[in-house]
Amino acid sequence: MGHSQPSSEISVPIINLSGIQDLKTSKSSSALVQKLIKNIGNACIQWGFFYVTEHGIDPKLINDVLKVSNEFFKQPKIYKKTVQRQPNNYRGYTDSELTKQKVDWKEAYDFGAEYPAEVNTLENGIDLDAGTNQWPSDIPHFKETLLQYFSEMHSLSSVLMDLIFMSLNVDPRTMKHHFNEATDTSFCRLNYYPVCADANRNLGVGPHADAGVLTVLLQDNNVTSLQVQKDGNFHDVPPIPGTFVINIGDMMQVWSNGIFQAPVHRVLANSESERLSVPFFFNPSYETNVEPLNQSVSNEHPRRYRSINWGIFRRGRILGDYADHGEEIQIYQFEIRNDNDTEMTPNVDQN
Numbered sequence: 001m002g003h004s005q006p007s008s009e010i011s012v013p014i015i016n017l018s019g020i021q022d023l024k025t026s027k028s029s030s031a032l033v034q035k036l037i038k039n040i041g042n043a044c045i046q047w048g049f050f051y052v053t054e055h056g057i058d059p060k061l062i063n064d065v066l067k068v069s070n071e072f073f074k075q076p077k078i079y080k081k082t083v084q085r086q087p088n089n090y091r092g093y094t095d096s097e098l099t100k101q102k103v104d105w106k107e108a109y110d111f112g113a114e115y116p117a118e119v120n121t122l123e124n125g126i127d128l129d130a131g132t133n134q135w136p137s138d139i140p141h142f143k144e145t146l147l148q149y150f151s152e153m154h155s156l157s158s159v160l161m162d163l164i165f166m167s168l169n170v171d172p173r174t175m176k177h178h179f180n181e182a183t184d185t186s187f188c189r190l191n192y193y194p195v196c197a198d199a200n201r202n203l204g205v206g207p208h209a210d211a212g213v214l215t216v217l218l219q220d221n222n223v224t225s226l227q228v229q230k231d232g233n234f235h236d237v238p239p240i241p242g243t244f245v246i247n248i249g250d251m252m253q254v255w256s257n258g259i260f261q262a263p264v265h266r267v268l269a270n271s272e273s274e275r276l277s278v279p280f281f282f283n284p285s286y287e288t289n290v291e292p293l294n295q296s297v298s299n300e301h302p303r304r305y306r307s308i309n310w311g312i313f314r315r316g317r318i319l320g321d322y323a324d325h326g327e328e329i330q331i332y333q334f335e336i337r338n339d340n341d342t343e344m345t346p347n348v349d350q351n
């Protein structure tokens with residue numbers, strides 16, 4: 001098949017976040033913040049992808065995250081498998097993740113906040129185990145470095161989400177209850193892409209849109225592998241030192257009633273260089289029902305989606321990543337096509 005590099009004159013926008021200081025001191029009407037809201041709103045409409053600079057995250061923490069990640073992945077497989085993901089615990093190590101039923105050319109390690117025990121039991125009868133962190137022994141500072149990074153990524157994501165909601169004229173305070181650093185379903189992933197001899201016939205990660213609200217991605221500076229699809233073509237998203245790459249996910253697409261589209265992206269395999277990346281996936285609480293917000297629905301732009309229970313949606317995705325259970329759950333299954341199908345709910349428990 002082959003995944004030839006596109007030559008593209010247009011590229012993903014770069015947004016300077018220095019204005020978020022004003023937001024923190026609640027000067028949301030400052031000219032800088034208003035400009036930021038406009039730029040981020042435009043980037044979400046045009047790409048759903050953007051870089052951020054001046055984000056305030058300590059470069060030493062970023063280096064430490066890449067360092068401990070590298071130390072983990074260079075261990076022998078037998079060591080990494082001591083913290084392997086299990087069917088009842090999706091946190092930990094994997095070398096056999098699937099995207100759309102195809103194995104990705106990568107290894108990964110997932111972790112999240114250290115949940116209070118009671119979060120794992122849900123009242124609605126759905127088995128949605130939040131997962132338990134599995135920390136490898138013997139890698140100095142692994143756990144504390146990653147938990148600190150998780151916390152900082154959660155804060156940065158909250159600010160970005162506020163700005164995105166403001167661009168839709170939604171008061172961000174009305175959305176805060178869906179997110180809680182200790183108990184929501186946000187998680188962080190370390191990705192390691194080994195050198196691949198047959199890079200043209202493999203992908204690091206196959207084309208997909210992220211399921212949640214937004215993703216903050218750290219890439220190492222080794223190689224350009226990430227690509228985003230726009231108007232039918234894939235565009236390179238090269239690493240830019242000191243930046244993060246932000247993309248919105250399916251739940252933001254639904255909240256915005258399709259004003260924003262969660263962008264399809266993929267990761268190429270590389271025959272010369274290995275690569276590390278660290279996405280943080282900002283996700284709401286399990287019980288959150290996501291549906292188009294009133295501010296994004298109008299006569300000209302009628303409601304496009306039924307309500308989606310995030311817990312059920314997420315569980316469908318996790319099952320799809322794990323094993324071939326048929327087609328993964330996707331938001332188009334919740335699209336409203338005409339007035340008669342609003343009661344339909346897809347059955348995600350196919351097995």
Ligand SMILES: O=C(O)CCC(=O)C(=O)O
Pocket residue numbers: 189191205210217219226265266267277278279
């Ligand atoms: O490694 C990357 O650059 C992106 C990875 C990705 O898209 C994902 O893990 O969802």
Ligand SMILES: [Fe+2]
Pocket residue numbers: 208209210265
């Ligand atoms: Fe992704």
